[in-house]
Amino acid sequence: MKSDMPNHNRRVFMLHTLVGASVVATARQAHAAGETEAVKETDAYPKSMGFRLNTADVDKVKYPRHTLEQRCSQCQLFKNTAGESTGNCSFFKRSVPVDGWCRNFKQVKAAA
Ligand code: SF4
Incomplete structure (x- = not known):
C-alpha cells in the first residue's frame, strides 16, 4: 500500500x-x-513575571523598584545547597540561577 x-x-x-x-x-x-527543569526567559509565564536569568538585565523602566541587590539567592522562595549556581524556586517550581530575578521577589529577612 x-x-x-x-x-x-x-x-x-x-x-x-x-x-x-x-x-x-x-x-x-x-x-x-x-x-528540576530550568526556568526560561522566553517561556510565557516567566516572561509575564519579568523573569531574567541575570538581575542586571531587568527592565528598569518596567520595574522601577527593582535593585541590583534583588536576586534569586536573596529571595524567600529560593532554595539551594551552598555554593551551587542554581537552586529551586518554589514559585515557578523549577530551577533558577542565583543571580536571576522576577517580580515576585521576596527579600529574605535578616537574621535577628
Ligand atoms: S520568586 Fe524569587 S527565587 Fe523565584 S524567580 Fe522570582 S526572585 Fe527568583
Whole structure:
C-alpha cells in the first residue's frame, strides 16, 4: 500500500518524532536525578513575571523598584545547597540561577 505522504514530509515527521522522544527521555532522566527543569526567559509565564536569568538585565523602566541587590539567592522562595549556581524556586517550581530575578521577589529577612 502506498502512502500519500511524500518522502520529504515522512522524513521530517520521523525526525520530529525522534527529537521529541529524546527531549522527553532527557527530562525524565533529570527528574529521576532530583533536578528540576530550568526556568526560561522566553517561556510565557516567566516572561509575564519579568523573569531574567541575570538581575542586571531587568527592565528598569518596567520595574522601577527593582535593585541590583534583588536576586534569586536573596529571595524567600529560593532554595539551594551552598555554593551551587542554581537552586529551586518554589514559585515557578523549577530551577533558577542565583543571580536571576522576577517580580515576585521576596527579600529574605535578616537574621535577628
Ligand atoms: S520568586 Fe524569587 S527565587 Fe523565584 S524567580 Fe522570582 S526572585 Fe527568583
